[in-house]
Structure formats: structure tokens, C-alpha cells
Amino acid sequence: MGKKEMIAMLLAGGQGSRLGVLTLLKAKPAVAFGGKYRIIDFPMSNCINSGVDTVGVLTQYQPLLLNRHIGIGIPWDLDRRSGGVTILAPHVKRTQGEWYSGTANAIFQNMEYIENYNPNYVLILSGDHIYKMDYSKMLRFHKRHECDATIAVLEVPIEEASRFGIMNVKENDFIYEFEEKPPNPKSDLASMGIYIFTWEKLKKTLIKENALHEDSDFGKHIIPSMLSEGMSLAAYRFKDYWKDVGTIESYWEANMELTRTLPDFNLYEDFWKIYTDDDHQPPLYTGQNSQIKTSIVSEGGEIYGTVINSVLGPEAFVEEGAVIKDSIIMSNCRIGANTVIERCIVDENSVIGSDVFIGQGENAPNVNEPKIYDCGISVIGESTIVPDDVTIGKNCVVFGKTTREHYTDNRLESGGAIIVENEAII
Amino acid sequence: MKAIGIVLAGGKNEKLGELTKNRALAAMPVGGCYRCLDFALSSLSSSGVGKIAVMTQYNSRSLHDHLSSSKWWDLGRKHGGLFIFSPYQTDSDSYWFRGTADSIYQNISFLKRSNEQYVVISSGDIVYKLDFNTILERHEKSGADITIVYKEDNGLDTSNYGVLTLDENENVVDFEEKPLEPQTNLISTGIYVIQRTLLIKLLEIIIPEGRYDIVKDIFIRYRKRLKITGFKFEGYWRAINTIDAYFSANMDFLKKEVRDLFTKRFPYIETKPKDEPPAKYNSGAVALDCLVGSGSIINSYILHSILFRKIYTGENSKIINSIIMERSLIGNNCYVENAIIDKEVVLSDGKEIIGAPGAPVIISKGSVI
Numbered sequence: 146m147g148k149k150e151m152i153a154m155l156l157a158g159g160q161g162s163r164l165g166v167l168t169l170l171k172a173k174p175a176v177a178f179g180g181k182y183r184i185i186d187f188p189m190s191n192c193i194n195s196g197v198d199t200v201g202v203l204t205q206y207q208p209l210l211l212n213r214h215i216g217i218g219i220p221w222d223l224d225r226r227s228g229g230v231t232i233l234a235p236h237v238k239r240t241q242g243e244w245y246s247g248t249a250n251a252i253f254q255n256m257e258y259i260e261n262y263n264p265n266y267v268l269i270l271s272g273d274h275i276y277k278m279d280y281s282k283m284l285r286f287h288k289r290h291e292c293d294a295t296i297a298v299l300e301v302p303i304e305e306a307s308r309f310g311i312m313n314v315k316e317n318d319f320i321y322e323f324e325e326k327p328p329n330p331k332s333d334l335a336s337m338g339i340y341i342f343t344w345e346k347l348k349k350t351l352i353k354e355n356a357l358h359e360d361s362d363f364g365k366h367i368i369p370s371m372l373s374e375g376m377s378l379a380a381y382r383f384k385d386y387w388k389d390v391g392t393i394e395s396y397w398e399a400n401m402e403l404t405r406t407l408p409d410f411n412l413y414e415d416f417w418k419i420y421t422d423d424d425h426q427p428p429l430y431t432g433q434n435s436q437i438k439t440s441i442v443s444e445g446g447e448i449y450g451t452v453i454n455s456v457l458g459p460e461a462f463v464e465e466g467a468v469i470k471d472s473i474i475m476s477n478c479r480i481g482a483n484t485v486i487e488r489c490i491v492d493e494n495s496v497i498g499s500d501v502f503i504g505q506g507e508n509a510p511n512v513n514e515p516k517i518y519d520c521g522i523s524v525i526g527e528s529t530i531v532p533d534d535v536t537i538g539k540n541c542v543v544f545g546k547t548t549r550e551h552y553t554d555n556r557l558e559s560g561g562a563i564i565v566e567n568e569a570i571i
Numbered sequence: 572m573k574a575i576g577i578v579l580a581g582g583k584n585e586k587l588g589e590l591t592k593n594r595a596l597a598a599m600p601v602g603g604c605y606r607c608l609d610f611a612l613s614s615l616s617s618s619g620v621g622k623i624a625v626m627t628q629y630n631s632r633s634l635h636d637h638l639s640s641s642k643w644w645d646l647g648r649k650h651g652g653l654f655i656f657s658p659y660q661t662d663s664d665s666y667w668f669r670g671t672a673d674s675i676y677q678n679i680s681f682l683k684r685s686n687e688q689y690v691v692i693s694s695g696d697i698v699y700k701l702d703f704n705t706i707l708e709r710h711e712k713s714g715a716d717i718t719i720v721y722k723e724d725n726g727l728d729t730s731n732y733g734v735l736t737l738d739e740n741e742n743v744v745d746f747e748e749k750p751l752e753p754q755t756n757l758i759s760t761g762i763y764v765i766q767r768t769l770l771i772k773l774l775e776i777i778i779p780e781g782r783y784d785i786v787k788d789i790f791i792r793y794r795k796r797l798k799i800t801g802f803k804f805e806g807y808w809r810a811i812n813t814i815d816a817y818f819s820a821n822m823d824f825l826k827k828e829v830r831d832l833f834t835k836r837f838p839y840i841e842t843k844p845k846d847e848p849p850a851k852y853n854s855g856a857v858a859l860d861c862l863v864g865s866g867s868i869i870n871s872y873i874l875h876s877i878l879f880r881k882i883y884t885g886e887n888s889k890i891i892n893s894i895i896m897e898r899s900l901i902g903n904n905c906y907v908e909n910a911i912i913d914k915e916v917v918l919s920d921g922k923e924i925i926g927a928p929g930a931p932v933i934i935s936k937g938s939v940i
Contacts, residue, residue, distance in 0.1 A: 430830060
């Protein structure tokens with residue numbers, strides 16, 4: 146097989162449990178973002194736009210949707226005769242099968258895949274972030290500074306630095322210490338979870354660390370080990386837009402940001418496009434009495450109602466008299482007539498009945514998961530049905546095919562949860 | 572599959588004026604995101620026809636660009652797939668395609684190197700969706716040499732079409748091309764089925780005689796000698812052979828039943844994806860009874876119009892009953908009514924473009940006003 150200068154390994158196996166019901170049936174990288182995209186589209190598109198044409202995608206948690214989305218990589222031009230995209234799932238080896246127990250362990254278990262391409266460098270990415278980045282510039286930096294590892298970092302406000310993995314650097318940006326969530330941070334350079342390693346060096350460290358820790362992790366084990374071995378690690382400062390959408394609130398805010406007249410994150414550029422599995426989506430139809438303001442709406446939809454400050458995915462069907470405000474509606478949802486939805490996230494393939502009110506009432510935290518649903522946003526899960534004439538409060542969660550019987554007096558008060566599990570699926 | 576496909580996309584049509592100055596008729600943008608050819612290609616492909624030739628000649632570049640990859644129609648195959656034929660020079664002759672029959676004759680090896688029993692021929696200038704299996708089935712059952720798909724239509728000006736006269740068994744007894752005084756309202760759709768070996772035989776007879784047209788030199792000339800049968804098509808069908816027809820075929824996509832037919836009911840019409848982000852509606856946007864393509868940014872009032880992809884419309888502008896093609900930019904305080912604005916047009920602030928109902932103004936590609 147041909148040699149590749151650099152290949153990418155994309156860690157897409159995480160659940161992203163702080164996204165609550167959104168990641169019940171799919172891994173975090175498969176969660177929709179910005180209407181028509183999924184989170185993984187951003188690193189995948191960055192790869193092909195940076196000239197990285199070999200990408201291993203490591204999946205583990207709920208991979209079905211991801212597998213279907215990526216397919217053979219056609220949307221990203223990653224259907225290649227040599228390289229291209231390969232899904233790397235945990236598998237049974239000679240004696241026994243093993244799950245991926247840590248980020249570095251996952252790479253360790255796929256060393257054979259990497260060796261196939263005999264690369265000089267390996268780019269490690271995660272499928273959790275929204276950003277546009279030219280990895281070829283980072284590689285140039287890595288080569289120019291003759292590093293063994295280059296870690297992309299973002300300057301964060303120092304008072305927030307204790308929430309991140311922090312790189313402490315000397316004046317030339319060479320790293321002398323890594324601290325995970327330090328209580329008293331010494332620097333404001335937060336790791337973005339994007340690494341370029343010289344493969345020979347990484348390989349050696351992976352083998353060594355995997356023997357010591359069964360859950361070897363880049364932040365906890367690989368980086369400290371390389372530092373203690375005296376290898377040269379540099380911080381690569383990234384100045385552009387980068388968002389972690391790990392919580393319901395940050396996910397909602399990052400989506401809402403796109404509806405501004407001039408958003409910080411520009412999807413409309415011609416020369417750094419974000420690709421996704423487009424399907425055959427025709428243009429959006431807006432009816433005679435429709436109203437759409439400060440919103441982004443994807444193809445294939447039919448809008449007869451009102452949409453304000455919202456992000457709508459493909460094939461949304463919004464009936465007459467419905468009002469959607471400050472909300473995210475993912476692909477293939479139907480919103481019934483005269484329904485009012487405020488500050489709500491509706492996951493894919495859901496049907497909301499007529500005369501439904503969502504997002505009403507006082508702001509009580511969720512009864513089951515007060516830490517996940519605490520910002521007033523209600524979440525309707527994937528393939529969920531909400532019957533006609535019900536009222537749902539704030540910080541609520543509804544999942545599954547609910548009927549009138551699941552609601553008390555046709556109401557779900559703020560902070561309530563209805564999870565109707567289909568045993569065949571979960 | 573028992574058939575191979577041929578899409579005739581070489582045609583030139585003076586009646587569309589500026590719109591086809593730089594593009595083939597089959598490359599005309601339709602319905603907000605398609606090109607006319609997509610309808611024939613998608614119908615053939617979704618009927619299971621896996622080997623399709625597209626005959627191009629006039630302004631073929633516009634089609635080559637669109638067909639640069641065949642995978643969107645599932646035609647990127649080791650066996651069969653998509654063939655694009657343009658005129659080329661050889662040692663012995665170097666003719667342009669002298670007619671529809673000649674375009675096939677000049678590529679007759681495509682027919683000879685196939686072993687499918689039938690050839691489905693479709694015009695690339697028509698908007699329709701059709702399952703060819705039903706026609707092939709009828710073709711076999713009827714024992715006809717040629718099946719012509721026709722449409723009964725009272726609303727169209729038949730003098731722009733081929734007009735059939737049928738007997739009680741749907742056999743063609745007469746075929747007139749663009750008659751001044753049509754005898755019936757049965758018009759040929761430009762979709763035909765013929766046995767492959769018969770087509771080869773006929774082409775090898777007529778071309779040396781200097782006859783180059785399928786309709787005139789095969790259907791009309793041989794109508795008494797061959798058994799030609801009509802197949803009545805009940806579904807949506809439009810030829811975009813005049814500006815009026817083009818305009819109304821586009822506006823038909825504002826009707827729910829037309830949109831549902833092509834975009835919501837499987838099999839869908841496929842086209843080359845452009846990977847544009849969702850359309851963005853800013854605070855001044857009002858879009859009533861409209862189609863808006865992806866990548867567009869809307870700040871205006873828009874009524875009963877079709878906007879293709881990547882359109883920008885400025886503040887306080889009004890767009891009424893118009894078609895605006897890809898990548899055009901409408902400035903602030905503009906007024907556009909009854910217009911077809913071709914691709915990449917820039918309309919600076921305060922401009923007015925007003926056509927008459929039924930006679931839209933055409934702004935040609937790339938104009939800066």
C-alpha cells in the first residue's frame with residue numbers, strides 16, 4: 146500500500162453524556178449541528194480541505210447512525226482507491242475482544258491500520274468540536290520546529306482555564322508541563338484535543354504506556370510520558386472559532402449564534418466548505434402565510450407557520466399557525482398546527498402534535514438530571530411523538546412515543562421527564 | 572435490465588434566446604436545484620437502466636460540468652454506467668451530429684457493444700418522472716417495433732410538438748411534426764422504446780441515404796411499415812421548449828403536488844450536490860409562496876418566486892413572480908417582477924427589473940446592472 150505523509154485518526158466513540166437524551170441513540174459526533182450538518186462533518190471536512198485523504202474513524206458507542214452517515218465517504222470525497230475513510234470499530238483479536246478503554250488505547254488497538262500507510266505523522270482528532278482548521282499549516286509548524294508532538298491550543302480567559310487541560314510553555318511555545326484542570330492555572334493555553342505526532346515517537350510511547358495502563362489516555366498518560374522522556378512538544382496557537390458543544394446550553398448557544406446577521410462562524414465561504422451527507426434535498430418551500438426571521442432553515446422543508454431565531458434541519462414540516470422560537474429542530478420533524486415551541490431542542494424524526502405548548506412556565510430544574518437540564522431548555526428526543534393539546538414546561542425531557550396517558554391533565558410541568566423506552570431498541 | 576438508455580441532450584432551441592446562449596437546453600436550471608437533464612437521468616437510473624449514453628453537442632461544456640461525476644445517479648459503475656458522447660473527428664469524416672439519428676449512428680458501437688434487448692430514448696429537455704419498466708412491459712406485450720410515449724393535453728400549443736393519430740388499439744396511424752393544424756391533442760413526449768437490433772438496422776439504412784432525424788426519418792417515414800404503438804402517460808410532463816413553458820414548468824414547483832411528486836415520493840430526482848449551508852433568513856426577510864435554495868441569504872420581500880442556490884437579496888428589495896438562478900446578487904431597494912434572472916447576475920442598489928405577466932424579462936448570465 147502506498148505511503149502517506151500524514152493520516153488522521155478521528156476519535157468518534159464517545160457518548161457525550163452531558164447532552165442527555167440527544168445521545169441516547171447516537172454517539173456525540175453524530176448529533177446534528179447547524180441544521181443540516183452533524184458534528185463529525187467539521188473535522189472530516191477539515192481533513193479533506195487540508196489535503197488529508199486517509200482518515201480512520203474510531204467508533205464504539207452507538208455507531209449505527211455514524212456508520213450510515215459516513216458510508217464510503219462520498220460526501221467528503223474520501224471514497225479513495227488508496228486511503229479514504231475507514232471505520233475502525235473495536236474488534237475481537239486472536240485471543241479475546243476488547244473495548245476501547247481510553248483515547249490512546251483506541252489508537253494502540255489500531256496500530257496495524259496506521260502501519261499499513263507507513264505515515265511520517267499521525268493527526269489525532271476528536272469528533273466533538275465545531276471549527277475550521279487547516280491541519281496542513283499545523284503540520285508545517287510541526288516540521289519547522291522539528292517536534293515530536295504538536296498540540297493545538299486555544300487562549301482561554303485565565304479565570305476559565307481551570308476547566309481545561311492546560312499547557313504550560315516556555316517563551317518559544319515549547320511545552321514543559323501539562324496539567325489537567327489545574328486549580329491554579331499557570332497559563333491560559335487550553336488543549337483543543339488536536340495532536341500531530343511523529344509516528345515513530347508516538348508508536349513507542351503507545352506501546353510503553355499501554356503496558357502500564359489498561360485505559361491509556363493522551364492527556365493523562367501519553368503527553369506526560371513524552372515530556373518525561375525529554376521529547377520535544379510544542380503548542381500550536383489557534384486563533385479562530387472553536388466551540389465545544391458538550392452541554393445542552395453550549396450546544397444550543399452555538400446553534401443560535403449561526404442565526405445572527407454576521408455570525409462568528411461563517412458557513413457561507415466557498416473555499417472551506419463543510420460537507421455532509423446531502424441526500425437529494427430540494428429547495429425550501431415557504432407558504433403564503435409563513436414568516437421566517439433571523440433563522441437558518443435547511444433544504445427539503447415546507448414552512449407554513451412562523452419561525453423566529455431558530456435553526457431548522459432538512460425536511461422540516463411546520464404547519465399553519467405553528468410558532469417556533471429560539472429553538473433547534475433537527476431533520477425530518479413535523480410540527481403540528483398552532484403549536485408553540487420556545488427554547489426547545491427537537492431531535493430527528495420527531496412529530497409534535499397540534500396545539501402543543503413547549504417551554505412554558507417557571508424555570509424548575511429537571512427532576513432526574515438537574516445537572517444536564519438546568520438552563521430552561523426542554524429537549525424532545527429522537528423519533529419521539531408528542532400528542533395534540535399537551536403543554537410542556539421548561540427543562541423537560543420527552544423521549545419515545547408518548548400518548549395522552551403519559552401526561553397529567555395534558556401537562557408536563559417544568560423539570561418533568563417522560564421517557565418511553567422501546568425495549569427493542571435500548 | 573432489458574434496456575440501455577440514450578438521452579438526447581444536443582439540441583439547440585432559439586426560442587429560449589439568451590437563456591440558451593451559453594448552455595444546452597438540457598442544462599437549463601429547473602425547480603430551484605435541478606438541471607433539466609436530471610429528470611431523464613434519474614427516471615432511467617431509478618427504473619434500473621444501468622447503461623446510459625448522453626448525446627451532447629450544442630454548448631456541451633455546460634453538461635460536462637454537471638456530469639463530471641456520474642455517482643449521483645448511481646451510474647459510476649464497472650459495468651455500464653454513464654457515457655457522454657460529443658462529436659469528434661475521425662480519419663474518414665468529421666461531422667457534427669447532423670441530427671438525432673446521426674448522433675446515435677456516429678456512436679453506433681455503443682449499441683453494438685451492448686446485449687440488452689431494448690433501447691429507451693429520452694429527450695433531455697423534458698421535466699417528468701417515469702418508471703420505464705411499465706413501458707417496457709407494455710412494449711413487449713403489444714409486440715410493437717417502436718413504442719412512443721404520448722400525452723393527451725388540451726392546454727398546450729400543439730404546434731410546438733409532434734402530434735400522433737392513433738387507431739382504437741393505440742397503434743400510430745399518423746405522426747406529424749409541429750403541425751399548423753393538428754389533427755389530435757395527443758403529443759409525443761420525446762420518450763421512445765425500440766428494439767436495439769432494429770435501431771441498428773434502421774440507422775444503417777437511413778444515414779447513408781442522408782437522413783438524420785429519428786422522428787422525421789424513422790417514425791414518420793416508417794410509420795406504415797413498422798408497428799408503432801402509443802403509450803399514454805398520465806403523469807406530470809413538461810417540455811421546456813419556449814420561455815413561457817420554461818417559466819411555468821419552474822413555477823409548477825410551487826404547487827405541492829408537483830413538489831411531492833419529484834422530491835418527496837421515492838424515487839427522487841437526483842442532481843449533483845453543491846454542499847451549500849442552510850438558507851439564512853435575516854430580520855427583514857419575508858418569503859411567501861417561494862422556493863429558496865441552500866446557501867442563500869435573504870433580506871427581502873419575496874412573493875411567488877423561485878430562488879436557486881446561493882442567492883443574496885438585499886434589504887428593502889421586492890422580488891415578485893420571478894426566477895433567480897444560482898449565485899445572483901440582488902442589492903438593496905431593488906424591485907424585480909416577472910423576470911428570469913440568469914446565473915451570477917449582480918443587480919446594484921435601487922434597480923428595477925419589471926416584465927409583463929406572461930412575458931418575463933430575461934437578464935442574461937453574468938450581467939452587472
